[in-house]
Each structure stands twice: as structure tokens, then as C-alpha cells.
Amino acid sequence: MSSLPMTRDEAWELVRQYNSDPTDLNHYLESEAVMRGLANYLGEDEEYWGMLGLLHDIDWGLTKDDVSSHLTKAPELLQKAGFDQKFIDIVLSHGYGCDCAGLENEVRTEKIQHALAAAETITGLIFAYALMRGGITGMNPKGLKKKFKDKSFAAKVNRDFIRESEKLGLELGEFFAIAIAAIEEIKDQVGLK
Numbered sequence: 001m002s003s004l005p006m007t008r009d010e011a012w013e014l015v016r017q018y019n020s021d022p023t024d025l026n027h028y029l030e031s032e033a034v035m036r037g038l039a040n041y042l043g044e045d046e047e048y049w050g051m052l053g054l055l056h057d058i059d060w061g062l063t064k065d066d067v068s069s070h071l072t073k074a075p076e077l078l079q080k081a082g083f084d085q086k087f088i089d090i091v092l093s094h095g096y097g098c099d100c101a102g103l104e105n106e107v108r109t110e111k112i113q114h115a116l117a118a119a120e121t122i123t124g125l126i127f128a129y130a131l132m133r134g135g136i137t138g139m140n141p142k143g144l145k146k147k148f149k150d151k152s153f154a155a156k157v158n159r160d161f162i163r164e165s166e167k168l169g170l171e172l173g174e175f176f177a178i179a180i181a182a183i184e185e186i187k188d189q190v191g192l193k
């Protein structure tokens, strides 16, 4: 068990101190849910994985006008809130391969890093698909896989990041099923039917 300096509800307060856009907040809740679902499935620490999902974009509200500065403020905010360097490094790892905070050439190597990158990225594809089909209820992994393969659908969603779920020993369809179930469970909180 890794230690966390605050409760889940305190972390949610922290997120909301720096973020107010409802769409962004929904994304954090969905990322949390998928991380918890993954942890549960893999026998990992649900609290810890969920906390990473919830807080991974903590500085987005402060940096989104200049995307290349995303994750430059997160270390300080998280450190001030009591999180250790290990937690902060995992948060930063979801920016590896992206043009932000000088992380473009870094490479994820740990299971928990792959989990965070895949989890936070699949939320975008599921949300777009849910909007298209009028909700998430009854969404199945096969349908989502079709959208995954259709590169023109939600084109900004990075398919390679989603594929990192395979580094967790999961088949894509298995990962999709976990992610859909996790988001379906919180659909009322994120404005989905």
C-alpha cells in the first residue's frame, strides 16, 4: 500500500481549486473511475490508482491556454499538497511523448504509467462515442473497438496511448470493457445517459 496525504474528497477539492470547466472536471472523474476499475481488475491499490486519475491534470486549468506548459505547475501544486516524488513522477509520465513540459522524448516504462496514459486517453474516445450514440448505457467493447480503429473518429484521441493497456497484460477488448463499465457506473456524475 502506498500512502496518500489526503482523502479522495480532499483531492477533489484540490482539483476544483484550479479547474472549473465542467468538461475538464468530467474528464478527471472518468479518469479516476477507469483507474479504479483497472486497479480492481489487476489487484492493485484502488485508492492510489484512483487518486492518480483524479489528479493527473491538476494544473490543466492553469496551463491550457499554452498547452506546452501543461504539467509545469503540477509538481509544485502536488508537492505543496503533500504528495511524494513518486506520485508526482507518475503524474508527469502521462505527458511523456507529448509536447508539454519538455517531456516529449521521455518514455513510459512502468505498469502504473501505462495504466494512467491508457486510462486518461480512453475517456476521450468513450465520451465521443457516447455523445454520438446518445449515451453510454449498453455501449459494448466491440462498438468501441470499431471507433478505435476508425482514425477519423475523435481523431485527436491518441490510439498509441490507448494501446499501452496491452502492457498491463490486457487485450484491447478487455480494457475497453473495464473502461466502459467504470464510466457507466458514474454516468450521472458526468452528464451521460
Ligand SMILES: [Fe+2]
Binding pocket: 027, 031, 056, 057, 120
Ligand atoms: Fe487528462
